[in-house]
Amino acid sequence: MSAIVDRLESKEEVELAKSAQRCIISALDHSRAVSIAIVEDGIETLDGAPILKLPPKVLRMFADLLGSMAQGKAVSVIPKELDITTQEAAMFLNVSRPYLVRLLESGKIPYHMVGTHRRVTFEDVVKYKETRRQKAHDAMQELADQAQELEMGY
Template identity: 75%
Template sequence: MMSGVLDREMILDNKEDVELVKAAQRCIVGALDHSNAVNIAIMEDGVERVDDLPLLKLPPKVLRLFADILGSLAQGKAVAIMPKELDVTTQEAAMFLNVSRPYLVRLLEEGKIPFHKVGTHRRIRFEDVVQYKERRQQISLDALQQLADQAQELNMGY
């Protein structure tokens, strides 16, 4: 359930942890940029021999995901991981979009976001909510670009 995931979202609030995360991200990104590295050794403090450590084999896509997560954490952003196939309630979708539940229901009824019913309750695929949010952000960026272009054409000093 999405609310359970959001209740446990990860935020780093300690400078030491932020520095560790930044170092780990640099290490992973460096390995990905310079080779097809897929092995990670996890060492305990005080262990000096890497030969005795088991290696964790991961695909580069997974390492990139870890690097992206670490980057977000290092910037102080909250991180929550959930499957794209997850169905969410109207309240959970509204919270994710930062809109009211009645406004979200109107979007559903207007066909702007697909949904299905479980009994009498509306359910929305989380992936569809994310796609709607991305479309909305793109529309905003396009409008901002048009305003900037117009300001340039009119020599408004922007």
């Protein structure tokens, strides 16, 4: 199960998303509750239906999604445990499938077999991408530090 939501089209939708994000963040900042109810002006039920109660983690996710959408980004919600093909993983990492297979076989990304096909969990691919991003950031920081020490002017 995954859900993809395209960019918001109108200015009104963008403003509504920004407003909703601010409202959710404000509710989260002022509460330590186990669940937060979304109500309309203190109404206990809406047309006899129960009030929507959500845990703070879910509301935080909604706030993050709304913030991204308000910035004009398309969003996608994918379960971490989702098994994906090597081609899908390669596309996500922006590498070739043969290169990804080498990463799998070298043990840098865990995988399992489904029949004769390799599968990886989306979570493992995201972890690898984050690790790679962090290493690149650290290397750039080290170069910047060396440039400062050598007074290279940037």
